[in-house]
Amino acid sequence: MLTNKKRIYLSSPHMGGAEQKYIKVAFDTNWIAPLGANVDAFEEAIARYCGIKHVVALSSGTAAIHLALILLGVKPGDEVIASSFTFSATINPIVYLGATPVLVDSEPGTWNMDPDLLEEAIKGRRAQGAERRAQGKSHHSPLTAHRLPKAIIVVHLYGMPANMDRIMAIANKYDIPVIEDAAEALGSKYKGKQVGTFGKMGVLSFNGNKIITTSGGGALISDDKEMIDKARFLATQARDKAPHYQHSQIGYNYRMSNVLAGIGCGQMEVIDERVKQRRSNFSFYYENLKKYQGLKFLEEPDKSYFSNHWLTAVIIDAEITGITREDLQKQLEENNIESRPLWKPMHLQPVFSVYPTYLSGVSERLFQNGLCLPSGTGMTDEERQRVLEVLLKCIRKVC
Ligand SMILES: Cc1ncc(COP(=O)(O)O)c(C=O)c1O
Numbered sequence: 001m002l003t004n005k006k007r008i009y010l011s012s013p014h015m016g017g018a019e020q021k022y023i024k025v026a027f028d029t030n031w032i033a034p035l036g037a038n039v040d041a042f043e044e045a046i047a048r049y050c051g052i053k054h055v056v057a058l059s060s061g062t063a064a065i066h067l068a069l070i071l072l073g074v075k076p077g078d079e080v081i082a083s084s085f086t087f088s089a090t091i092n093p094i095v096y097l098g099a100t101p102v103l104v105d106s107e108p109g110t111w112n113m114d115p116d117l118l119e120e121a122i123k124g125r126r127a128q129g130a131e132r133r134a135q136g137k138s139h140h141s142p143l144t145a146h147r148l149p150k151a152i153i154v155v156h157l158y159g160m161p162a163n164m165d166r167i168m169a170i171a172n173k174y175d176i177p178v179i180e181d182a183a184e185a186l187g188s189k190y191k192g193k194q195v196g197t198f199g200k201m202g203v204l205s206f207n208g209n210k211i212i213t214t215s216g217g218g219a220l221i222s223d224d225k226e227m228i229d230k231a232r233f234l235a236t237q238a239r240d241k242a243p244h245y246q247h248s249q250i251g252y253n254y255r256m257s258n259v260l261a262g263i264g265c266g267q268m269e270v271i272d273e274r275v276k277q278r279r280s281n282f283s284f285y286y287e288n289l290k291k292y293q294g295l296k297f298l299e300e301p302d303k304s305y306f307s308n309h310w311l312t313a314v315i316i317d318a319e320i321t322g323i324t325r326e327d328l329q330k331q332l333e334e335n336n337i338e339s340r341p342l343w344k345p346m347h348l349q350p351v352f353s354v355y356p357t358y359l360s361g362v363s364e365r366l367f368q369n370g371l372c373l374p375s376g377t378g379m380t381d382e383e384r385q386r387v388l389e390v391l392l393k394c395i396r397k398v399c
Pocket of ligand 1: 062184
């Protein structure tokens with residue numbers, strides 16, 4: 001590091017000021033754990049904001065994905081189609097259940113699941129299943145055999161909505177339920193509707209780096225009351241209604257604590273502001289850098305898409321600019337500025353490389369050339385300017 005300037009982080013937690021008021025109530029009433037008024041209020045605030053009927057606040061977004069898959073009946077030997085360009089937390093719960101992830105590549109416009117590849121994957125898995133059954137290799141009995149993948153997990157990466165019209169049309173055509181991983185996309189809309197509300201269930205994350213945070217936490221959202229009631233039951237150790245502790249199913253300890261939900265209540269008071277600030281970060285980088293050939297940004301493809309622009313990422317064409325993603329990252333680091341390569345697609349991860357894939361090369365290219373820039377809502381104008389100056393210095397040298 002060649003500077004003594006204060007570090008600029010990629011995406012730090014940003015408190016709104018009201019959080020401690022809610023936490024104080026939890027302390028004053030000794031309603032520390034578990035559950036309580038803050039959890040109820042946080043769930044209601046999320047439901048109102050997202051325009052969804054039912055919400056269960058959980059310990060993480062990963063827990064929400066795990067429960068969603070259980071609720072859809074995913075079992076060992078089943079297949080679940082998922083976006084390959086994502087964080088590992090989208091895929092891990094599929095493997096927890098002994099099911100097989102089928103990894104689908106991105107389309108260039110949104111960086112999210114390519115609808116054509118999705119349909120190719122569904123047809124491909126159906127054909128393969130039929131072949132295996134004909135050869136007597138499928139462990140499913142002919143009567144219970146699931147010829148199709150059990151679920152589709154579509155991710156809204158970096159806050160950009162996936163092409164939900166096409167994805168839902170394909171999922172409905174084959175009658176496969178959709179789970180939307182909107183962990184990074186609270187506040188993002190497709191055709192005016194919050195993402196996470198198109199499929200059977202949606203997943204949110206309130207991890208420390210997200211647009212709002214409870215330090216750690218997540219939620220499962222749905223218009224289906226039965227699903228959310230069941231998720232609440234499973235997340236609370238699956239306790240049967242009985243005067244003693246009785247269990248007829250395997251349960252999980254996945255509920256959010258009343259103290260952390262207090263942080264969430266405070267954060268929901270500033271969610272609109274946070275969306276504006278993230279979008280303003282994107283506009284700042286975009287407007288100042290768009291004239292440089294060889295730099296590209298994840299723009300909303302058309303008016304149907306409204307992104308919260310959780311993280312602003314830049315794609316560097318090394319052939320045009322003469323600099324690589326690594327060069328840029330190194331220069332930023334030398335100025336005590338944190339940046340991060342785009343997610344490494346799941347089909348390139350050693351732990352997931354054995355699973356079936358439907359690829360176009362889009363996400364691999366994005367990974368090789370993309371860098372996430374500091375995008376926190378707590379960044380000052382001076383800090384944004386500091387990041388820009390480093391970027392301009394690198395680019396001007398060569399462009
Ligand atoms: C795309 C995506 N899915 C799932 C998760 C998991 O959320 P959590 O960290 O709350 O478990 C995250 C974030 O961490 C994420 O970015």
